[in-house]
Amino acid sequence: MTDAHRTANAIDALRRGWPIAIAGPDGTLALLPIETADPERLAAFDPAGTAPVLLSAGRAATLKLANQRDAAAPDSPVLVERAPWLDFATATALADPQFDLQTPMKGPFRAIPIEAGAAAAAALRLARVGGVLPAFFASSGGHADLILTPGDIDAHEDAARLTIATRARLPVFGAENTEIVAFRTPEMPGEHVALLIGAPNGRPPLVRLHSECLTGDVLGSLKCDCGPQLHAAVEAIEASGWGILLYLRQEGRGIGLINKLRAYALQDQGFDTVDANTRLGFAVDSRNFAVAARMLELLGQRSVRLLTNNPEKVAQLERAGIQVVERVPHVLPSNPYNERYLATKRDRTGHQF
Numbered sequence: 001m002t003d004a005h006r007t008a009n010a011i012d013a014l015r016r017g018w019p020i021a022i023a024g025p026d027g028t029l030a031l032l033p034i035e036t037a038d039p040e041r042l043a044a045f046d047p048a049g050t051a052p053v054l055l056s057a058g059r060a061a062t063l064k065l066a067n068q069r070d071a072a073a074p075d076s077p078v079l080v081e082r083a084p085w086l087d088f089a090t091a092t093a094l095a096d097p098q099f100d101l102q103t104p105m106k107g108p109f110r111a112i113p114i115e116a117g118a119a120a121a122a123a124l125r126l127a128r129v130g131g132v133l134p135a136f137f138a139s140s141g142g143h144a145d146l147i148l149t150p151g152d153i154d155a156h157e158d159a160a161r162l163t164i165a166t167r168a169r170l171p172v173f174g175a176e177n178t179e180i181v182a183f184r185t186p187e188m189p190g191e192h193v194a195l196l197i198g199a200p201n202g203r204p205p206l207v208r209l210h211s212e213c214l215t216g217d218v219l220g221s222l223k224c225d226c227g228p229q230l231h232a233a234v235e236a237i238e239a240s241g242w243g244i245l246l247y248l249r250q251e252g253r254g255i256g257l258i259n260k261l262r263a264y265a266l267q268d269q270g271f272d273t274v275d276a277n278t279r280l281g282f283a284v285d286s287r288n289f290a291v292a293a294r295m296l297e298l299l300g301q302r303s304v305r306l307l308t309n310n311p312e313k314v315a316q317l318e319r320a321g322i323q324v325v326e327r328v329p330h331v332l333p334s335n336p337y338n339e340r341y342l343a344t345k346r347d348r349t350g351h352q353f
């Protein structure tokens, strides 16, 4: 089995609630994903009932386990000791923030040292890639048929594996002289695409990196600005004469649709987009724009004008070897439902408005 093949199987296992094991340089962990497993599988995985619970640093902080985190490495995963009363239902409440406000955690919870730190961090990364909650029963003695390494997960996310699969003419609303180019890697289920709009004129193209947002792009959600930004980007590129829209399959800033909708449910409880992600146990933004740099490179473009309010997109493209000669603001009018979202972008995630 190849590296990426093992990761694909591991993602499949996570979504089905089957155990996997990750072997890092400092030790191996057998892992059972809490979201998708059930009490019977837990009993089979951990007959002695001693496997601790692995959580992200953000989730641990939300659960007031912050003081038990490693002060030298505050973003490291946290392992919660398995007390006899910490059953499957309690572990589910540790994993899923949905009921945090209704059922305050009782505890006492105790964090214990993690020996297999690399495996623990890789497990949380794999949960994000697989779109499940980043929480596991984790045992150093447990058994799983499928064993992978942190490096296997790197291979799965490696932008260098991207290639052009096909291209065709695609007149779109607002830009009729357009070609679509589709990209894929052997393992990613979602294909990234580029729209090449207008005719190259020797100048750097006007480029937009658009991250997938099913709710905003397709369903007309008013909670964000994605739909209007998508259409305005096509218009702006068309008006500029020549440019490229990259449609990146990075739903929910990389946490997937289901976890984004969980974040929306937390926003219904009053948390903003940043705190909602943290409560779920994810980074505020999990996107890696190296994939966009690779797409531009495959399209023969190393110098671009970038349509964005997000300085992080500029920085990541530059780090990946694409020269951003100009940042062009991309601000759309707000509505009553997305005002707070836009204010949070301005105040907490460094967007320039």
Ligand SMILES: Nc1nc2c(ncn2[C@@H]2O[C@H](COP(=O)(O)OP(=O)(O)OP(=O)(O)O)[C@@H](O)[C@H]2O)c(=O)[nH]1
Residues within 6 Å of the ligand: 209, 210, 211, 212, 213, 214, 224, 225, 226, 229, 250, 251, 252, 253, 254, 255, 259, 260, 263, 264, 273, 277, 307, 308, 309, 310, 313, 330, 345, 351
């Ligand atoms: N996790 C999470 N993702 C969200 C939320 N709202 C929108 N998204 C996702 O955010 C991505 C869009 O990114 P934005 O941060 O809105 O904008 P940006 O692309 O970083 O910056 P600009 O280039 O300036 O527009 C899409 O993948 C959306 O699905 C949310 O509340 N939580």
Ligand SMILES: [Zn+2]
Residues within 6 Å of the ligand: 213, 215, 216, 217, 224, 225, 226, 227
């Ligand atoms: Zn959106």
